[in-house]
Amino acid sequence: MYIILVYDIALDQNGAKVLRHVFKICKKYLSHVQKSVFEGELTKSQLQKLTTELDKWVRNDKDSIIIFKNRNKNWLDKKFIGLDMSDETSNFF
Amino acid sequence: MYIILVYDIALDQNGAKVLRHVFKICKKYLSHVQKSVFEGELTKSQLQKLTTELDKWVRNDKDSIIIFKNRNKNWLDKKFIGLDMSDETSNFF
Secondary structure, eight states, X not given: OEEEEEEEOOOSTTHHHHHHHHXXXXXXXXXXXXXXXXXXXXXXXXXXXXXXXXXXXXXXXXOEEEEEEESOXXXXXXXXXXOOOTTTTTTOO | OEEEEEEEOOOSTTHHXXXXXXXXXXXXXXXXXXXXXXXXXXXXXXXXXXXXXXXXTOOTTTOEEEEEEESOGGGEEEEEEEOXXXXXXXXXX
């Protein structure tokens, strides 16, 4: 299935550390297309591993991750307005 | 078609003004689900109007908007980790 993941990590005291770990975990499984946006094709078990790893870092009372699951990439089109930041931001988190 | 829109606006000198306008335009057409994420069902002509309005504000050399177009919402599932910020952030931009 095709995944679009967007995160919003609260940048309070521990926020920078959480953000670094969340970014690294996402980069392991998906492509980085915009500051807090990742996308890519994952199997069910890969998605399960990704969410289990993220659960360890996400603070349920202040951070938010949305995972859009699309059964088939062919039904999904993507359009950019302005910059296409796909993976040139790979060291940016 | 079902739309997921994510923006990344550069917060330089004019950035706050651009962000305010981009947020207001997106709110007219879509639901706000996370800090820089909107989603909703749009017709082709509504999407055309939305992108035309956004084009007036987006600075092509520094801002980025990604629009994911999904032919059918039924093929799309959504999962939250942590906070579900759907529309409680409507005054936040």
